[in-house]
Amino acid sequence: MIENYFKIAWRNIIRRRGYSVINIAGLSVGIAACLLIFVVIKYELSFDTFQPGYKNIYHLVTRINQSDDVTYNPGVVAPASEALRLDFPQAKVAALEANYGSQLSVPANNSNAGSDKKFTENLGVVFIEPQFFDIFKWTWLDGQPSVLNEPDMVVLDKSTATKYFGDWKNAMGKILKMDNLLTLKVAGIVDDAPNNSDFPLKIMVSYISWKEHPRDYNYVYNWHATNSAHEVYLQLPANTSISKMDVQLKSFSVKHFDNQNAIIRTLFLQPLAALHFDTRFSNTLGDHLTSMATLRTLSFIGLLIIIMAAINFINLSTAQSVGRSKEVGIRKVLGSNRSQLIIQVIGETTIIVGGAVILAVIIAKAALPYLINIANVPQDIGIFNLGCLLFLIGIAISVILLSGLYPALIISGFKPVLALKNKITAASVGGIPLRRTLVVAQFAISQLLIIGTIVAVNQMDYVNKADLGFNKDAILIIPGYTDSISLQKMNGFKQQLLQNSQVKAVSFISDPPSSENGWGTNFNFNNSIKDRDFTAFLKLADADYFKTFGLKFVAGKSYDVSDTMRQAVVNETMMHKLGVIHPQDMIGKTIRIGGLSWSTITGVVADFKTTSLREAIRPIIIFPRKTYEAEAAIKIQTHDLKGTVAAIQKLWEGTYPEYAYNAYFLDDTIAKFYQQENQLALVYKIFAGIAIFISCLGLYGLVSFMAVQRTKEVGIRKVLGASVSSIVYLFSKEFAILILISFVIAVPVAWYIMASWLRNFVYRIHLSPWVFISAIIISIVIAWLTVGYKAIKAALANPVKSLRSE
Template identity: 45%
Template structure:
């Protein structure tokens, strides 16, 4: 029986080739989009799922409560790991993890390449408990060595980079930060890409504690909190994190009561939240907001619904043409259930062919997926979860697309069907199809609104006045362990003599970056903490000119190696209730409390210290040579590759044992918004896709209407109606559908985009012209799609439609 039904279904599909191909094309677009989005969403949701203890691992995070709000930090202070080991009960393990980049030197005789200097990014200082918490595949050695000083563990890839092969690396000696000897105690397999704990090296925690003067960590400083100094715990099975949180409340009360300018508290963050919680950055890897995941999933659902709507419209438009076939089948004894089965069979074949085609298309597009999402090049499409999802898609779309046409066809009365008396109302009428097309256009217009606003936001961010000049600024890191030996000034003087370099500045950081260095402070001679934190940067006297910072009052400070004078920003002046920027000049301020008092020489206009997602923070800029780690240069507009080469050459002359890596500042700033730019590109792609699918839906509905009005069109032509009149008759009602969809799309689109814009402190305006553009594009698409089919119907010979009665 099923074999016969399959043959009949295939025959019917071949008979209506044009509609079948349109259905397959529309469904292929929708299913391909769903497959690509599923690949991205499932990858993001899979972060660290491979960790066998993921449901038991938590990170200890820090919250500071100030008078004006909350601040969050994923890190803890250096003394806390040892203190919490004594204070916390009811845990299976407590492991410190400190992320750093390490300068590594190895013996030339080992590498045989001539390269013996390397920068190892994402080097974790930790102990052997790391392997108890996290799954690590050991290729050689033993991770218990991490409990001893001078021991490191390399990943397979890092070992190959340093020693040629990982087998050759095992047991070899290396030099950390030019002064600390260490031995490669183990080799482990590379960490999967979908992890927020990707490291290249594990170095023993005791190495860090034994060399505090090299790595500059003070294990007695309770007030120092760095985002890279993190602490993880593993709870027993069936244990509650609330019990540990209560102990952390007591710990904060014991160690931080009346300490600093904030009320400090600590709590546990579940491991499965690390990838999605924007309050606390991961120790390595990427973070994505859950709202972005939901947005991508919602877009996929929208596109599938639109494709299914097209199928319903085109299938019901064909229903009257199949009425005689249904009538004969019922007269010959066929039941309604059999007709439904036959209809679902045809739908299943179309959906199945579309799914296979979509899989092939998605495979071809997979290498380009990294353009719109943070996924690795090694990502695979065909996985067990994909096969399950694709099966669900085939079944779901078959039911969603085939149910209504099957009910309509099976409900035909055989006598009416055989006499060709099936009326418009008996196949659901036009009202349902109109509602479905309105839904399609509402979705398309929502995506158009989101696209225009996202593009406008990102365009304005890229051209916004950030409070500094980022163009033609080039910078690179300075060897931090050699700041005091006088070579910095030598390098600066040599670079200043280059005619293609307009200015040179030494500092702890560029004005706008991902770094956040904060401190408590005293103000105006009062020896008490001000009730909010200040952000910090250190720079020389050329800092302000080099980066184009503008002054609201006063000037920069004079050159000094130590804390002597300071510059604050406008936000700092306002939060200190200073009447005007000029009134701040001459007042004194000290960082950390108890340090040297500095005289305020100027107030700079507010500038974007981080991305424009963040609000401007109160800021202090001062001189402190011991903290300089960046050299920035303002280049002449005519500077080219030769200038960059000469900069590198001068650097290597002064620092022959260091590694050089320069970056243009505007490129670093652009990286702040990589996720947002990718999401804007997703909106663009799927807005275009929704327009294409909507056009197919419109074509299906106009085809249905033309089929119902063939005789009316013929009569009107015989009575003298012109082609423009007939075209207008068939097209005018679609204008109403577009405006109804627009009325639905505007509030929904505004709400969704407003939620997205809340991620930015700097928000674009949403002008009325944007909505005018959306409705104009919608009308243009409607005119093009409907007009083509309407003109074709108006040009048809009326004799053909009037001869068959």
């Protein structure tokens, strides 16, 4: 009996080729899209879950609560780890200090190469306590954690050891130089951290080495300086209450911080399970965090897509069921009961869905290499695993039930006598209101995604073209070093650069005007000894900073050339926050940060965007201090960019032979601020495209069906004198109304979602009515292109032919 059903199902599919193609195409694209979304979400949710102590590991973090805002810092003060060990003996505690852009060099006598091999590591270089490995499980290929008790010891991961020494097995005992400051001995090799780890540690230097080089690596042992790179992890006994623990940490904070800091700073626990999704904190170790909102948006989009595909299915099958009424009638007369018919229809659905799933896997497999453009997944992520298989089975079963059950109930419910007399029509199936509702739902979803796309693309366009208040074009940044030898070479290097006619300006800086570095501090103003109640953010640079970046002064001028802080420049936001109205009034006032001496303000610069456009402009103090001005910012002429950059590289490598050259253009890094948003905009574009594709398939199927159903009506109308255009109008009118209804539904939802997305940005576009108007125009045009062909064809048909068949 089953075999018979499948035979009929197969013949039905072949006979109604057009519908089957539409069904399978729409469904497989939808399932493929969902599968890819599933792969991304599964990957993101798997972060750190492989750690056996996953549920009991916590990250100690700092909340800084100032008068006007709350900020979160992933780091804690250096003495915190020792104090924790004393005050919370039940906890395992480990600290680490992260380093960025460290240079590692393998001395020549280590290898066969002629000179030192130099590597720059942006991530994964840490000073780390051996206790870290009591908390986190790592696979040790050679050596053991205790080697990190000794100073100047380093543990490498397998791929880094292979990169440096050819084979990780040769690495043990070899010498490695870090930033030309530390000479380290390789004392252990660990296996690489998995892709889904927020701790992709590559070079682990003993923590004690950090303490022994306080100036070079900014080691400050006091309770004032919260260093975002200094992280502390804890493992607590399994049954610890976290709320109680946070209360205890509050009193711990009060006990150890001095008066003023105790009021504004609190230490609390961030569970490891939340770490990957907590975007309040910047990510200091891994390459990305993912907000739960992004994952929710993705799942929501996936759900919408699969619903749309299922809707197509229901629409087309109920429409087709009219044509099948005769078969159903005969079967009933021949003795089939209702459940047998239901099984038959479900069987057909199963074949189609099965075909769609197979096709979807092929599509997904083909699209997989492009997935890295819209998500932070590793290159080698796969879809042939148990999770994906279960997901596909789940999707298949829900689509079969969702889209097969309703048509099955309709079809099996036909009265045999009516069915045999061909008295079953689209109207008597009762499906028309339902089908209209479903088309409205589909169009509402497409319009939602179209509006999302327009808003996201406009916002990203706005962000990319926004006036940052300074000139970011053609500025080459070369990260450098501030050891005493490098510092001595600075001025000579600058003079040599300026001799190149293509170089317009050079400045040594701590960071560019817009950057994600936020070095904040308490400060005093106008000779008052009381700290101001907000944080000032610092940028350190020589006096050519303003010229190099084209910053404009609203009052005063740059400070004089100096190696230390004697004079300073502030921005307008700083001035406003200090309650000063006229920029001129700032000139000559004094300002003091940390324990330094008082400096005179020589100028106020017009506001520029200090971070990404997600955040408001920060109050800034700019001043010179040579030992922090590690980066060279070089403004160059745009013609012959390549030649100029090559000349600069040659000069740099000649000046600093002991360091690796890692220059980049400023506008590239600014673009990277918005990686997540740009990805999201791309996701919207892709999925809006898919949604439109699926709904157009559905629409095309429906209108084809309508054209067949109304052949007779059109014939009669034409005989009675209807024009072609009036008949096209007849077909288009209904869809236009449905699109309008769906528009009314989509607008508030889209408005709500996109307005909340835009709230991520302090600087954002307005949701103008035009966004919505263009969405409906796009929908109508696309729908009409789909409907139009069939409508015109139906209208042009010869009425004699269509009426003769009756």
